[in-house]
Amino acid sequence: MKDVVDVSSPRVLLYVDSLKIGGAERITLTLAQWLYQEGWTPVVLTRQPLARDFYPIPAGVERAVEPVDPDWLKRLHWFGFPWRVQRLRCWIRRERVAVAIGMTTLPAIKLLLATRPLAVPCVVSERNYPPAKRLAMPWRLLRRLTYPWADLHLVQTRSTGKWLANKVGAKHQLLLPNPVQWPLPRFAPAPDPESWLAAAGVVADDPLILAAGTKAYQKGFDRLMSTFALLAARLPRVQLVILGLASTTYHGMDQQANLRALLAQHGDFQARLHFPGRVGNMMDWYQRAGIYVLPSRYEGFPNVLLEAMAAGCACVASDCLTGPADLIENGRNGLLMPIEASSMDWAETLAELLDDTKRRRSLAKQALGVHERFAQQALRQSFCKALAGLQIADHQGIRNGKDG
Known part of the structure; x- marks a missing residue:
C-alpha cells in the first residue's frame, strides 16, 4: 500500500x-x-x-x-x-x-x-x-x-x-x-560585453547582431552564416555574436568550428563572428545588441526571443512552427520572416533595419508589451x-x- x-x-x-x-x-x-x-x-x-x-x-x-x-x-x-x-x-x-x-x-x-x-x-x-x-x-x-x-x-x-x-x-x-522572467536572472559566467568584444577587436559603436542557442541546427545558425556573409559584405563594420554554443562538441560535432567553416565558404568574414559561449548575464548582451535574430527551423515557445523582446530589442525571427508568431505581430513589435525566405531576403531586411534607427526603436518599444502579455x-x-x-x-x- x-x-x-x-x-x-x-x-x-x-x-x-x-x-x-x-x-x-x-x-x-x-x-x-x-x-x-x-x-x-x-x-x-x-x-x-x-x-x-x-x-x-x-x-x-x-x-x-x-x-x-x-x-x-x-x-x-x-x-x-x-x-x-x-x-x-x-x-x-x-x-x-x-x-x-x-x-x-x-x-x-x-x-x-x-x-x-x-x-x-x-x-x-x-x-x-x-x-x-x-x-x-x-x-x-x-x-x-x-x-x-x-x-x-x-x-x-x-x-x-x-x-x-x-x-x-x-x-x-x-x-x-x-x-517573462523579470528581472532576468544573473549568474556566472558573466563576461562584460564591451570588454569581451574589445578584446576581440570590436569597436564600441560597431553595429551588432545577436543570436543565442545551444543547438545550432534547430536555431538555423547554419543558414545565418550565408545571411551574415551577404550583410558583412555590404556593411564592413557589422558584427555577429552567437551566445550559448559550447566550445566542446555537441553530439560529436564542434558547432563553433562548423559555423566558422560555413562562413569561410562565403568570404573572409570570420573575424566578425564571435562565440562568447554560455553566459549568465543575458541582459547585458541584449542591451549591447542592435538587433536580435532567431532564424530557427522549429521551436516550441522561444524563451530567448521572449527575453530579447522583454529587454527592449528589435527582433527578427523566422515564422517557424511554433512560437515566434505567438510573440511577434509582424511589423508592430518585431519582424517575422517567412520560413522559405532566402539568405538575401534576410540580409536585405537586417540591413534596412540597421539603417533605420527610428524603426528599430519603435519595434523595441512595442516589444516591451510582452511583460504584460506573459x-x-x-x-x-x-x-x-x-x-x-x-x-x-x-x-x-x-x-x-x-x-x-
Whole structure:
C-alpha cells in the first residue's frame, strides 16, 4: 500500500534529463519555483549528474539524481529500459510523490510508464513542436501508447496542443506559454560585453547582431552564416555574436568550428563572428545588441526571443512552427520572416533595419508589451490551480481513466 501523502506540503516531482543550459531546463526550474511559492515541495530529478547543471537551484527546491546504471544494465542498452522504469517507480514510491511532471518527450514517456500502476497523477510538458523532430520508432510507439494516459498536458502553443490531440490522443490540456522572467536572472559566467568584444577587436559603436542557442541546427545558425556573409559584405563594420554554443562538441560535432567553416565558404568574414559561449548575464548582451535574430527551423515557445523582446530589442525571427508568431505581430513589435525566405531576403531586411534607427526603436518599444502579455502571476496561478485540481481528483478517485 502506498504511504499517505502529507497534503499540507505535497511533493511534486519534475523529471528532466539534465539542467544543462537550455529553455526546457530553465522552465523546469521556473515551475519548481512557482510550486514552492504556492506551498508545495518541488523535487527536480535528472538522469544526468549534478556536474552537468548550468543553472543555480532556487531556494526551497530539492535536487535529486538518478543512480548511475551498473555495467550489466548499460550493456543491455534499449533492453534495459524496463529496469530503468521500475527503478524510477520505486523512487517515486519511496519519495511519496503526490504529482509527477515529465519535462520533454523521453522523460515524459518514462514517467508515464513508471506512474501507470501508481496513484500518482502524471503531467506531460512538451517543449518543442513534436513533428519538427522525428523520434526513433520505439519512442514514437511509446509516445502514442502513453500520452493518452497523462492527466494533463502542458502546451505552449495552440498548434502544439492541436497536434498532440489529433496525433497522440492528448485530450486534457492546459495552454501555458512561457512567462517573462523579470528581472532576468544573473549568474556566472558573466563576461562584460564591451570588454569581451574589445578584446576581440570590436569597436564600441560597431553595429551588432545577436543570436543565442545551444543547438545550432534547430536555431538555423547554419543558414545565418550565408545571411551574415551577404550583410558583412555590404556593411564592413557589422558584427555577429552567437551566445550559448559550447566550445566542446555537441553530439560529436564542434558547432563553433562548423559555423566558422560555413562562413569561410562565403568570404573572409570570420573575424566578425564571435562565440562568447554560455553566459549568465543575458541582459547585458541584449542591451549591447542592435538587433536580435532567431532564424530557427522549429521551436516550441522561444524563451530567448521572449527575453530579447522583454529587454527592449528589435527582433527578427523566422515564422517557424511554433512560437515566434505567438510573440511577434509582424511589423508592430518585431519582424517575422517567412520560413522559405532566402539568405538575401534576410540580409536585405537586417540591413534596412540597421539603417533605420527610428524603426528599430519603435519595434523595441512595442516589444516591451510582452511583460504584460506573459506576466508570471497569472500563468503561475493557472499552473498551480491545475495541479491542485489533479491532487484533489486523485484523492477523490476520479482521475483520468487510471482507476477504470
